[in-house]
Amino acid sequence: MLVGTPSLFALESEITEAYERLSLRGLGYFVIHVNGMAFGMKDLDATLLAAAFDGVNARILRQGSHVAPVLENEDAYALAVAYSRAIYLEHEESELFFGMQDEQFSKLLHANEIIGRRTEKKDSMMEVA
Numbered sequence: 001m002l003v004g005t006p007s008l009f010a011l012e013s014e015i016t017e018a019y020e021r022l023s024l025r026g027l028g029y030f031v032i033h034v035n036g037m038a039f040g041m042k043d044l045d046a047t048l049l050a051a052a053f054d055g056v057n058a059r060i061l062r063q064g065s066h067v068a069p070v071l072e073n074e075d076a077y078a079l080a081v082a083y084s085r086a087i088y089l090e091h092e093e094s095e096l097f098f099g100m101q102d103e104q105f106s107k108l109l110h111a112n113e114i115i116g117r118r119t120e121k122k123d124s125m126m127e128v129a
Helices: 050-061 076-088 102-111
Strands: 002-005 009-018 026-034 037-039
Touching (some): 009 050, 026 050, 026 076, 076 102
Antiparallel strands (some): 002 009, 026 037
16 A cells, blocks of 8 residues: 655555454555655565554654754755664764764654654665665
8 A cells, every 4th residue: 555645755555464463463564755765675574564553653643743843944855864874874973964963863853753763773774676
């Protein structure tokens, strides 16, 4: 299922195997499209979907409350790229993200749950071709 306009913003998911257990919901994939680029793993067995669906539902309920005024005029794609660089990719310690060190930028995005849960640094962020 695809909801939205991939060239702007869209959510895409598919359940390949459903489960009765609510904490699992189903096996499948969940992809986010921003400015024509897709982020996530589009494999039929990429993840159990309960966390993704619950996260989207929680964001819908908080609509309008997760903002950072200093970033409100910034491009969504540029923010997504900056976040993935600051959190997931190796970068120079002195590199700034919208004028902030990586930790300060990350804290700002997590403060009002613009980014859901706090994550540990990973090797990379997957981009779907």
